[in-house]
Amino acid sequence: MPHKIWAGSLKFGxxxxxxxxxxxxxxxxxxxxxxxxxxxDRVRYRRINERTGKELEGDEVVRGREIDGVLVTVxxxxxxxxxxxxxxxxxxxxxxxxxxxxxxxxxxxYWLAPADRRNARAxxxxxxxxxETGRVGIATFVFRGRExxxxxxxxDDVLVLHTLFFLEEIRDPANVLEHTSEDERYDSRELxxxxxxxxxxxxxxxxxxxxxxxxxxxERLLEDKAAGRANRAVSxxxxxxxxxxLADALRRSTARVRAGTGSPGNTAESSRGNTPPDRxxxxxxxxxxxxxxRRRARELDIRGRSKLNRAQLERAITESPGVHRSRQPExxxxxxxxxxxxxxxxxxxx
Numbered sequence: 297m298p299h300k301i302w303a304g305s306l307k308f309g310x311x312x313x314x315x316x317x318x319x320x321x322x323x324x325x326x327x328x329x330x331x332x333x334x335x336x337d338r339v340r341y342r343r344i345n346e347r348t349g350k351e352l353e354g355d356e357v358v359r360g361r362e363i364d365g366v367l368v369t370v371x372x373x374x375x376x377x378x379x380x381x382x383x384x385x386x387x388x389x390x391x392x393x394x395x396x397x398x399x400x401x402x403x404x405x406y407w408l409a410p411a412d413r414r415n416a417r418a419x420x421x422x423x424x425x426x427x428e429t430g431r432v433g434i435a436t437f438v439f440r441g442r443e444x445x446x447x448x449x450x451x452d453d454v455l456v457l458h459t460l461f462f463l464e465e466i467r468d469p470a471n472v473l474e475h476t477s478e479d480e481r482y483d484s485r486e487l488x489x490x491x492x493x494x495x496x497x498x499x500x501x502x503x504x505x506x507x508x509x510x511x512x513x514x515e516r517l518l519e520d521k522a523a524g525r526a527n528r529a530v531s532x533x534x535x536x537x538x539x540x541x542l543a544d545a546l547r548r549s550t551a552r553v554r555a556g557t558g559s560p561g562n563t564a565e566s567s568r569g570n571t572p573p574d575r576x577x578x579x580x581x582x583x584x585x586x587x588x589x590r591r592r593a594r595e596l597d598i599r600g601r602s603k604l605n606r607a608q609l610e611r612a613i614t615e616s617p618g619v620h621r622s623r624q625p626e627x628x629x630x631x632x633x634x635x636x637x638x639x640x641x642x643x644x645x646x
Contacts, residue, residue, distance in 0.1 A: 302439060304384040306408060306422075306448070306455075313418045314411035315386070317439075320456065321405055326514050380443045386457070388433035394449060397432070401460045408448065408455040423450045482542075489546035496553045507606075515607035589613065 302317035330339040343352040360369035386408075410419040426432065432449035445460045469476065520526070589609045593601040596616045604612060 301406075303411065304386060304437070306386045306388070306419075306435075308388040308422065308433060311418060311422070312385075313422065314415050315408050315419070315455075316411055317457065318407040318409060320407050324508060324511055326511060326518075379441050380438045383438040386435045386437040386446065386448070388435045388448065390434050391426075391429070391431040392434055393430060394432045394447075397447060397460070400466055402447075403459040403461055406457045406459075408457050419455070423453070423455055426450045426455075486543050486546065489543055489550065493546050493550045493553070496550050512607045512610065515605065516611060519607060519611070 300316040300318060304315065304317075306313045306315045331337060332339060343354070343357055344350070345352060358369045358371065359375075360367055362368070410416045426448075427450045432447045435446050435448060436443055437446065438444070445462055447458045447460055449456050449458070589606065590601065592613050593604075593609055596613060598604075598609075598612045598616060601609065601612070
């Protein structure tokens, strides 16, 4: 059962709805510990006085910063005194059109749920009204000792709370970037060709088709090394492309997409004929969604498949003798790729 990380009320006008806050996302990255090379000894970091080299205890360390050359230190109780008061309410101050909020403001997402069945009616009413008006609520609330600006919006059958960056937290690109496109010139033909390419590459958003391949490769590397298997070959870095005529590149890219050879930036297909069969199988498996991996594992009758993670499934499928046989998915006509489920079809993740 998901853990409720905050409990309070959502308030708009004179209506108050008890709600709970739940994380909508989770990180799947791999965390490493540090060891002394050649041993199994963990490496720890300690508080060291950089001038004397003396190791310090926690109560000997104080926070501080220099202001105009003067060191100012603060105690924890002083920070507590100026911290915002704990709030049990997400109070909506105004409703705005979602399209008015630049996505650069979005920070982190949470699910908002009614505290119990008694409050489900008011919760559903607010969600439906926001959906029909196309508006999102702008609110502030205090969470873990910090005040947050938030946007509350409807999504399917739930309300989503997004924490937002305050305007002063967002950098001006003019002050950050060395080069911008403001003064660049291009002709109408290039603009038309770029538009043609974008339209030819346009497709519905299918989140289930995108996943973290880097983490899967790290998991596979660790499991291979733990089992004493040889490391898999690492693909070589591609060199930066040589400058080409922009209009010609746009025209050829559009023609390539329309011909069905895939994304213009994908060179894997064009070099597929020179790829060894075993590596070709691994590349093919790595492009499958999790549901497709599980279906393939069932077809190959891989034992213990329900307990395998993604990297283990990929390796088991690749190493299975049956993977080298051409196979047409069930109930799919020849030449057609199996459908991948998107969020609206129950396959996405927050």
